[in-house]
Amino acid sequence: MSASHDDHAADDHHEGPKVLSVSTTHPRVRTIAVVRPTAQEANFLAATAKGLAITLKHFARNFFLPMKKAEDRAKAGAPDDAKWRNEIETVQYPEEKVVYPERFRGLHRLMLRDDGAVRCVACMCCPTACPAHCITIVPEESDSNSIEKRPAIFEIDELRCIACGLCVEACPCDAIRMDTGDHAKPVEDRAMAIETKESMMARGLRSIAVQGGEGPNWRDGGGGHDPGH
């Protein structure tokens, strides 16, 4: 069974060696045409010269022509004046940086209310969602009548953070974001890798999402935001 299957497979196989003759007594013993390299293929010198020409061309171009502009290097595709530029792709970090994609999940930031206060209401959704347990929130009573809580301490250990973005997904009031386009900086001390409320608010912006809590209450028939509809 298996032998016939093998024979069948060999017959169907088109790229195998060319069979010159098959033995009559042992059908699987056959004479095949051996493909030897031609003189041109076996000749190292021609191939060597060709390879040297390629590397020499690259070297000469990269040695004599000026560098591509930094912005051209950072994006894909050849620049307009590519003909008179070399082909070096090295980006000289940290002097020049490639801009991260728009949806890159970078360092966290805490968004701000219109009055500059932190937007977070210490609902504890993000530390609950966080699979790495890197978020520490200590809530406190808010001064405002309409906002119940705010974070007294909001810390994220960037060494623990796995940049999964679940905290941003979990946040009901657009208080935490990871859209800074920057990544966690290298630090010399583990303690320096902990982002505090202040440091994350320093990167924060005023959110354009509708702000809950402040303003006339919907129960009073005012124009407040009703999350239920």
Place this chain on the structure above:
Amino acid sequence: MSILLAILDFPATKWAILVLGMVMPLASLLTWAERRQSAMMQDRLGPNRANIGPIKLKGILHFVADAVKMIFKEDFIPANVHRGLFALAPVLALAPVLIAFAIIPFGPTIMPHHLTTVVNTYQQSVDPGAFIYSDAIRLQVFAVDFGLIFYFAVLTLANYGGTIAGWASYNKWALLGGLRSSSQMMSYEVAMGLALMGAFLVTGSLEPGAIVAGGASASMSPANPVNWLWLWQPVGLVLFFTAAIAETKRAPFDIPEGEPEIIGYFVEYSGIRWGMFFLAEFIEIVFISAVIATVFFGGYQFPFLDPDGFRFGGSIDPVTHLSSGSFIPLAHGLVVLLQIAAFGGKTILLAMFQLFVRWTLPRFRADQLMNLGWKLLLPLALANIMVTALIKLLFM
């Protein structure tokens, strides 16, 4: 004054000047140049950051950083190594290459009392004992008739460095590397020596100084590029170059090293001992370049620069000392400087070419290497000798 000149003419002084002033800096710079050049061949930038304060020099200082790092790294000696041989091996790898430099003529004969005036070759041939020609310094440490044979003999010793390192390291991979380096040396030494025999037949000398001073044909100035052996021994040049790259144990013939599989005979070495193997490799590159420049590319001869100045489209008659063609006289001192610079330039260009080969070709398999050495290079070298001898017999 003449005592100072005698000290300068002392072989050890010349050797020290050559090795410390020319070879070592060149080999050190090559470690940086190799990385930069390979980067540029691969559309990268290469190391360009090492600096002393604001002095950056495109990263040339990387070789200083490397040296400092290697000197201060821990000199780790594994258990069970043969301590004596382990310590001896790097020296055995480095010393023969430095010794072999003795045969290379790295400049013309300097006549210290003649530096500011133009050499009169006729006057010199008539009265060679005059004061102005005295205290001459020959810029070749060891000028003997068996010069190239000496080089083969001494450089073969360098191979013991690798083999002994592999043996002393008490490591299977290191031993494999050492064995490979021996077997590779055997398949190449023969073809390498025979490739130079053609040059020997053409010039009638094995003394590098005489080859440079004479050129291929006596009817032309030795400074004429047509008179250099690259045009007379093209097959010998290609064969010798191939075998010489195998001698340096670098890609495409880096089988003893074999980084992806056995790492090589120096796998157990660290710090400055490893640095000595590394440096020996680069000094070998410089040496091979110097030999090829000397034998095939006219050594220190600057194109069309005779001892008394530039002479285009003509030559000086050996009997009447009357020159033909246009002539621009040049003081002896300037001629010397130009000729030493020419030797350095040729050596650097040939070393760069070796780097090109190293970063272009993939590694040969061991059997391919043996095939190439025994079945291609050796017969071609023999044929080259035969053809050269026949041509010399029939036409010269």
